[in-house]
Amino acid sequence: FPNRVKSWKQGLKIKRNAGWKRINHDLHNSLAFYSLFFLLLMGLTGPQWSFEWYRTGMQKTLRTYKEKPVNKGTAVKEEPQIASVDHSRPVLSIADYMGIADKALHYTGNYSISIPGTTDEVAAVSKTRIGFFAPAASDRVSIDKYSGEVTRKDIFREKPFNERVAGSIKAIHVGTVYGSFTKWIYFFVCLIATSLPVTGTLIWVNKLKKKRKRAVAFNVRKVQYA
Known part of the structure; x- marks a missing residue:
């Protein structure tokens, strides 16, 4: 267990003196972890403006839901009476x-x-x-x-x-x-969220290159032994 905690701590740090691949990997993992909480808040609160069932569920969860009054029959509209203004x-x-x-x-x-x-x-x-x-x-x-x-x-x-x-x-x-303080936090979090597909794609491309190199090396060994 202590070794796992140590590896987790290392995974949440950016090794600045490493190569660009390691830095890219650290940026992807650590920045995603630090921004996860705020991204969850954005994602969980957003759908309430698009889906009524989601808005109702959130209100019921927070115990602030109020049922809308149901109109029975056709209501007869009364003409509003203009009150006299006391000038x-x-x-x-x-x-x-x-x-x-x-x-x-x-x-x-x-x-x-x-x-x-x-x-x-x-x-x-x-x-x-x-x-x-x-x-x-x-x-x-x-x-x-x-x-x-x-x-x-x-x-x-x-x-x-x-x-x-x-x-x-x-x-x-x-x-x-919380005013400008949280505005700046959300600004950087959105920048991080925008960068995640880029850093993730770079990690995926690097893994593909490693697999191809291993496959080529394995085929060369087969030829040598043959």
Whole structure:
């Protein structure tokens, strides 16, 4: 067992003072091993946008699946009633929403504001952190558009683990889950994945050459003994 561990460790290192064939072999094995985890994350999260059964299975695995309501019969559409707008009550400005969000969420970040319509009285402000290691997940506050009162506050890190994973599927797939840090990691991992067919083909060609040399040497020996 210790010998196996030693051989595994040697297989995960690149022998820089060796010939190009050995370096190519080491690059193929070691870089593939180090990038395997991130390639698995990309591969496991990608199919959910193409296959509904896969998306449903992932949601059920994470216990975030919600059944879609089934419409029984033909629903009669009612004409929407236009609510009267009270112009006497001042509506908050964009700067007001940002200021209220800053008081509720004490960090510097980017904003995404959903302005309420005439019938809605609550605006939604999403805020994401900025920085090299900033997570892609956003916190959200709901603000009354007249009084400026925060009616609801959703903090991402306070959610259960399964909901955090479910809400980060896209970020995990594209590599933005921890900002620029994971973007650079995914960039190099994708470069490695692109190089694997090239290094693998070189290994295969070299093995074919070795087999041909052995076959020629074996035939020469046969002729000599004959």
